[in-house]
Amino acid sequence: MMVNMKTMLGIALAMGIAGHLQAQQRTAASGAQRPNIVLIYADDLGYGDVSCNGATKVRTPNIDRLAGQGIRFTNGHASSATCTPSRYSLLTGQYAWRKKGTGIAPGNASLIIDTAMNTLPRMLQRAGYATGAVGKWHLGIGDEKGPDWNGELRPGPLEIGFSYCWIMPATADRVPCVYVENSRVANLDPNDPIRVSYTAPVGNEPTGKKNPELLVMKSSNGHNNAIVNGIGRIGFMQGGAAALWKDDRIAATLTGKATDFIINHKNTPFFLYFATHDIHVPRVPGKEFEGKSGLGVRGDAILQLDWTVGQIMHTLDSLHIADNTVFIFTSDNGPVVDDGYQDQAVELLNGHTPSGKFRGGKYSNFDAGTRVPFVVRWPGNMKRGVSNALVSQVDFLGTFAALTGQTLQHEDAPDSFDMLPAFTGKDKKGRASVIEHAGALAIIHGNWKYIEPGNGARYDHSVNIELGNDPAPQLYDIAGDPAEKKNVAAQHPEVVKALAAELQALKDAGRSR
Template identity: 55%
Template sequence: MNSFIAKISMMVLTIICFHTVYAQKNKAKPNVILIYADDLGYGDVSAYGASKIQTPHLDALAKSGTRFTNAHSTSATCTPSRFALMTGNYPWRQKGTGVLPGDAKLIVPTDKASLPKVFKQAGYQTAVVGKWHLGLGNQVEKNWNEDIKPGPNEVGFDYSFIFPATADRVPTVFMENHRVVGLDPKDPIRVNYQEKIGNEPTGKENPELLKMKASPNHGHNNTIVNGIGRIGFMEGGTKARWVDEEVSTTFLQVAQDFIKKNKQQPFFLFFSLTEPHVPRMPATFFKGKSELGYRGDAILQLDWTVGQIMEQLELLGLRDNTIIVFSSDNGPVIDDGYEDESVEKSHGHEAAGPFRGGKYSNFEGGTRVPFIVAGKGIKKNHVTDALYSQIDLIASFAEMLGQDKPQDAKDSEMLFSTLQGKDKNGRSIYVQHAQSLAIVKDNWKYIVPNNGRAINKQTNTELGNSQVPQLYNLAEDQGERVNLAEKYPEKVKELQDLLEKEKNK
């Protein structure tokens, strides 16, 4: 009998020891939260020099970690930047990675490496909450009233709570994993981007129903949802449609629920914010708080949201074992299709900071974005000018987790020490993508000649396009005002050859 009791006791002790070791091993792995803003510029954050608006929570995050002054999205628009973030590959290598309509098919391969798969391989729980805009399903024609896949779950996320594209594109619904949230089977959804369907009012036909007028020639004059004209046509799903003022807080609540649920195990959360992308319709509490119109109000809401996540981590005792990465998918745009007083009330606010251009542009303002890293193992109260791209996150986190670089992520570099603020250099070259390509090496930047417009008149953005080669010394001319191509033809040739080498990898 005593022998039997001894064996049972030994088994119990073994199980306890196993779980203790497992818990300690998991605790050693830092949680990772990637907070990704939408159209937020370098100059939109007070830690980066903004004076017309204050972002205290982002400033606090920067003070507690490392603030990058030379970090970039790969592209000057959202879908390609997000594709690069997920895959570790430059988006211009794959066709169909431009800005997607709301009914697009999934463009991220399901059979190759991805950012969430790196964490899953290390035993993490993974989730995406917020904007997706990388397509859903295997084809454009899809039944929105049934399971839609492949999507985020097939790309590597255990849990997803998203809206399919952008806030200005239909369908204006939330999706949890594969299904539309709150859908009434008696009121099925239909979506069409080619022609009008159903009898829903549109911004073009019923402007008197709009609570926010659309700027001419931006395409925001199709189906009206919540008094706002959208891109694309939609009918049905009346009860499932979200209310613009509640989108941000809904995503926050879902993100916080995921963090709380997984507080005892390592997790990776891609928290993809909607601010300050159009249509800017912040919660009523934030309206009028910034003096910069609804765009400024949306930035204040974004900053508050980041503060809520930081506060939750503190309350749960997770702050010291969590790495937070904050950045934006591309540079800023003030007028992007709606008359929301953001232009009239800009009051000299320089959304791109000292840089030329913005969203859609090959100048620095298109891709040089806020990039803050804080948490376990990250240098505190540190500023670095190391060159880093969001495309490097997949390889950098693989390095952190003791993995080999994912072979499919050919353009991503293992730069975790740079992410920590310890390495002063970062990557040696970086290819920037807008309407054409540019390449940066040792602070020399070459922009490929092209026949595109010099200025996007709809958004009043300098696009960086020119029929002649452009060469800038960013160390001395960060505003890209003096084209040195004729003065340094050998440097132009060097960068041309280097870009061709990158393109042919």
């Protein structure tokens, strides 16, 4: 564990510059290859929720098969411990904590991504790709006045580089419970307009708080406003009856739209961003998965998610395009078991450990907040196996820009590096450092993890998760202590000083390179 702390910051910055140069110097041959790109972005799936990462109480054979055909990363990270900021970082190549207004978005938020930014889909669109977004969005939609659910929903995914979208505007636990296709609510009857409020009830619709007898799934914390399909939601809604989704068919609907996009674009390079609803609350798996896991609806939702992965793999195989497709499977943040509904997910865990050997979960500064399942497959172009390289979802933009021969301007993707050598197994180290974002900021550099002091709560009893906030600095040797049980800040003040300086320098610079 002996390191030269005086040179740590310089090495980190030098590696960042080198990564940027690699992105600019990638050969034209790689750019000409233009493989398809499929990114399945699961929701609230923990590192320990898949059997290829050690889960024994639930089996994920399709995800395991994907991992066996590619690289399974044991040190792969979302940029944040919650959904909206992770999605923002993935699509923009910029850490979300650099921009105000990128916290968990309400269901009626305006689009939080600047339409002038060079996003991941826009960059690939310029490289000749068809670009599709299917599934959970939760990045806001509409202008500063907010979304017009009965009219054109612009700006939205199409204005940041997607050529097609079929999305859930926010999450399934927030209204409106409808799909949006391109720029309009799908299947909306103009004679039954939608009204949405996040401040007060609209119309005379019953609510979960006033009419709990109408609920088929009781609330454990919040989620007691509008009732849709017998489930209480966050926010109030009236109208749009013909456009409402059916919760037990969300996975089937989204998977169908994703496979349709692949089939419709099989003869041209395409990028599919497929953000699943599973395994976020409310968990209402389809009848074919109900009761099959033995772990309750959360376990059943994991089986349904694994089915989704299998369906996309089968589609690529049947079209004979799997070998020319980069397939990524990962999650937006770590796990949460009880996140607002009494669905017996806690009672039926049966020894299952969603975070694996790591500490914390969703919302947490500890590693389980951002260390997530992370698999990359590109047949014939990578070394199969397991990698401990430090990789982050924020690097997708820089990596695929390099792969497709696209030049990034100085202001583009300020925190995104070309990680293609790591993603293909040629580089076993990956990033020099990465910043994790929850209630505070943390930085991982080598075997060390430093969490900056914070005054937030140490524990969230509503979700039963350690948040990792502490008014004193925290330092962990995550190689020898992956569960972050022993804070060694007092024993290594020089490491604390160096990592605090590196974190501050990255914050002050406004970019990582």
